[in-house]
Amino acid sequence: xxxxxxxxAEADATEVAPRLxxxxxxVDGRLARITEVEAYTADDPASHSFRGRTQRxxxxxxxxxxxxxxxxxxxxxxxxxxxxxxxxxxxVLIRAVELPGTPSARTVGPGRLTRELGIDRSWDGRLxxxxxxxxxxxxxxxxxxxxxxxxxxxxxxxxxVPPQASAGSQxxx
DNA sequence: CAACAGATTCTCT
DNA sequence: GAGAATCTGTTGT
Numbered sequence: 001x002x003x004x005x006x007x008x009a010e011a012d013a014t015e016v017a018p019r020l021x022x023x024x025x026x027v028d029g030r031l032a033r034i035t036e037v038e039a040y041t042a043d044d045p046a047s048h049s050f051r052g053r054t055q056r057x058x059x060x061x062x063x064x065x066x067x068x069x070x071x072x073x074x075x076x077x078x079x080x081x082x083x084x085x086x087x088x089x090x091x092v093l094i095r096a097v098e099l100p101g102t103p104s105a106r107t108v109g110p111g112r113l114t115r116e117l118g119i120d121r122s123w124d125g126r127l128x129x130x131x132x133x134x135x136x137x138x139x140x141x142x143x144x145x146x147x148x149x150x151x152x153x154x155x156x157x158x159x160x161v162p163p164q165a166s167a168g169s170q171x172x173x
Numbered sequence: 174c175a176a177c178a179g180a181t182t183c184t185c186t
Numbered sequence: 187g188a189g190a191a192t193c194t195g196t197t198g199t
Binding site for chain 2: 040078150
């Protein structure tokens, strides 16, 4: 298992997103395998960065390779990996992970996995710890329409690992 | 300043 | 399938 280099996140979110699949993110010593992601760029009307920097999304305009964590609907946290170059306002939303010994019902869904891993706004702006375990075979990502938003819904920016390779990674399409 | 929509999830129907 | 929970940012009065 090797730590991913800092350059890993220094590319467009649409390139980094599929590469994140099957990689591991470490949170408080726990390793979670990323199984579903979604890319957000500043030209995306559904992106928090679309209308520029605010107090909430400041981390999204910060250096790549760090976390952007925000509170949605006043109760759920969502975690993103900042990508591109500092100031771009790009990020990849982590929508589902696999955690050994944990039911997928608790780790599938952006609001669920943050609760399970204990990720809250205190993680906003922190350096992300990402690893490649060198074990998982390369998989063909599945691209699906986006959910939970009302603009640019059909942009192909959501990726997940094939269902058979990851029980519990399948959800609304 | 009031109103509303939102990168969601849970509960009840 | 509808409604609630309730923070953040945008838009309209």
